[in-house]
Amino acid sequence: xxxxxxxxxxxxxxxxxxxxxxxxxxxxxxxxxxxxxxxxxxxxxxxxxxxxxxxxxxxxxxxxxxxxxxxxxxxxxxxxxxxxxxxxxxxxxxxxxxxxxxxxxxxxxxxxxxxxxxxxxxxxxxxxxxxxxxxxxxxxxxxxxxxxxxxxxxxxxxxxxxxxxxxxxxxxxxxxxxxxxxxxxxxxxxxxxxxxxxxxxxxxx
Numbered sequence: 623x624x625x626x627x628x629x630x631x632x633x634x635x636x637x638x639x640x641x642x643x644x645x646x647x648x649x650x651x652x653x654x655x656x657x658x659x660x661x662x663x664x665x666x667x668x669x670x671x672x673x674x675x676x677x678x679x680x681x682x683x684x685x686x687x688x689x690x691x692x693x694x695x696x697x698x699x700x701x702x703x704x705x706x707x708x709x710x711x712x713x714x715x716x717x718x719x720x721x722x723x724x725x726x727x728x729x730x731x732x733x734x735x736x737x738x739x740x741x742x743x744x745x746x747x748x749x750x751x752x753x754x755x756x757x758x759x760x761x762x763x764x765x766x767x768x769x770x771x772x773x774x775x776x777x778x779x780x781x782x783x784x785x786x787x788x789x790x791x792x793x794x795x796x797x798x799x800x801x802x803x804x805x806x807x808x809x810x811x812x813x814x815x816x817x818x819x820x821x822x823x824x825x826x827x
Contacts, residue, residue: 643717654672654695655670655675656669658701659697662703672686672697678742679740680738680740704734705730713813715740715742728754732744
């Protein structure tokens with residue numbers, strides 16, 4: 623009787639693999655390529671693994687697959703017009719899938735990703751730039767709404783004042799009717815006041 627096939631899948635294996643390769647690169651173990659970067663007189667060298675660079679960058683993949691001979695234990699690659707800090711961030715990204723950069727360097731990271739044909743870094747930069755743009759638009763929208771609310775609140779007191787003034791005027795008219803006679807006897811309140819002593823005098827009699 624045949625048994626059913628089951629899937630053995632590790633969620634942590636890809637992360638562990640990246641972390642281990644990153645540690646090997648930092649220690650210089652099993653590295654088989656040296657990348658020399660120079661920009662405006664500033665130069666630095668980085669050691670890395672061909673397999674990692676080829677798996678994350680089509681630029682390096684084409685270069686390594688097309689090379690005919692190796693000059694020594696390590697292949698030497700020279701990159702110009704690439705800033706040292708940007709390539710260091712690129713290496714950290716391809717080995718860890720994350721890197722922290724300043725906001726004004728996001729565009730430069732996008733440019734180096736396109737130059738080295740690193741699709742993952744390009745997509746990450748595009749998504750981050752989109753979020754940054756949406757954040758700026760949201761701030762502008764909130765600022766505009768706050769300005770409008772301030773203008774509305776500034777115009778409301780005069781409207782309330784006019785309404786209150788009208789209400790007071792109407793109340794005065796209700797308390798002081800104009801059609802009553804000027805004679806004190808003509809007012810109902812005064813008539814009651816005049817009749818009350820008469821009733822009391824009858825009781826005394």
